[in-house]
Amino acid sequence: MKRLSTLSIAAAIATFGTAAIAADQPVIGLITKTETNPFFVKMKEGAQAEAKKLGAKLMTASGKKDGDTGAQITAIENMVTAGAKTILITSSGDAIIPAVKKAQAKGVQVIALDSPFDGADALFATDNYKAGILIGQYAKAATAGKPAKIAMLDLFPGHPVGAQRHNGFMSGFGLKANDAKSNELSSTAETVCAADTDGNQAKGQTAMENCLQKDPGINIVYTINEPAAAGAYNALKKAGKEKDVLIVSVDGGCEGVANVGKGVIAATSQQYPLKMAAMGVAAGVDYAKGGKKASGYVDTGVTLIAAKAVAGVESKDVKTGTSLCWGNK
Incomplete structure (x- = not known):
């Protein structure tokens, strides 16, 4: 599969940062389908706010459009290399699953937000x-x-x-x-x-x-x-x-x-994307500090x-x- 990433070298530096991450600081990645859809913009805002509140380092990436699994795969690999111990993903398709399994084999917790996929440790989403x-x-x-x-x-x-x-x-x-x-x-x-x-x-x-x-x-x-x-x-x-x-x-x-x-x-x-992201970040911090992974499906509500x-x-x-x-x- 040809891998297309939205993260240029400059963007990667801006996203991941060049400063050393504190040894005890939880590192969490968020990968959305796109960066322009207001749903994912709000999700990112929720993740950023919760990460700041809980003292976590947040990395972010996205596809160019819904269905751009190539960019999501590259982002998973980049985040694992950069030290993320939890990755939150709104999946664009099942093509990401092999990359998810590789990340999990290295001890990374992978949580699906909004869009379920086989093998995720947990799902926080609308029903x-x-x-x-x-x-x-x-x-x-x-x-x-x-x-x-x-x-x-x-x-x-x-x-x-x-x-x-x-x-x-x-x-x-x-x-x-x-x-x-x-x-x-x-x-x-x-x-x-x-x-x-x-x-x-x-x-x-x-x-x-x-x-x-x-x-x-x-x-x-x-x-x-x-x-x-x-x-x-x-x-x-x-x-x-x-x-x-x-x-x-x-x-x-x-x-x-x-x-x-x-x-x-x-x-x-x-539906409520901010809630999904905030809960995902909190689960990432819990995993980093206590070693317990999130599991199962958490309904984030619909009205x-x-x-x-x-x-x-x-x-x-x-x-x-x-x-x-x-x-x-």
Whole structure:
């Protein structure tokens, strides 16, 4: 595999530092999928704040885009060499697993944040299947009595988070769905179109345009995240259909919550990246000081945010979502 790293020599020096690290100072690495997505920006902020609070040295790196496992592999190797004893990773794909195993063989604790992967010592994340269920239930209740024609705007094939949100939505809507452990995407007669977006606004718009060409009668749109939802809305508005289609999503970023308030998105499942990162850093410090690794899955919470409540589905309003959101307000 060709390895592409976002860490140039200069950036590596800036990130890892040239000063000697104190012998008793915990060294923790954080590797995110990208450095620009507000979700990962907030995650980094949370890690930095907790590391400062607990007296740990934090290293950071990221891929150029979601799916850039080459950069993540290089970052793992760089961080192990630089002395990290815990690495926190939002995985872009299973290609990182051999590098993770090599790090673990050297005594490094590896914790998955947000995106699960086989072999991680622990997972601190949103229950993405539940996040999907919540928006599925909302979409079902909000469109009660109408025949469903659903567009599924997904992440990319084989990613566990994408599959969990997709299948959770299907289950919440009352359609036949795979369970939370499956990476295969469910489909039924109601899901008239499915397309990958990479969680990207521009690709979300293109995907929605293509779906409308396939079936102009689409009245519900599931989106993997809020950038994809914004893209879908742009396509619908361009086609003059924005008032006839309900969009639901997952993330809970400030821009996404604002779009709920504007009517762009009907409801979104809000997750909490700062909490994931802070808990990961704390676990890294505990491992450095006491030798006990974190284990199992820790649910970091999810809340449905909707401008208009519907009967039978618990949700919070936009004001609450704004108070808990991440990214620029």
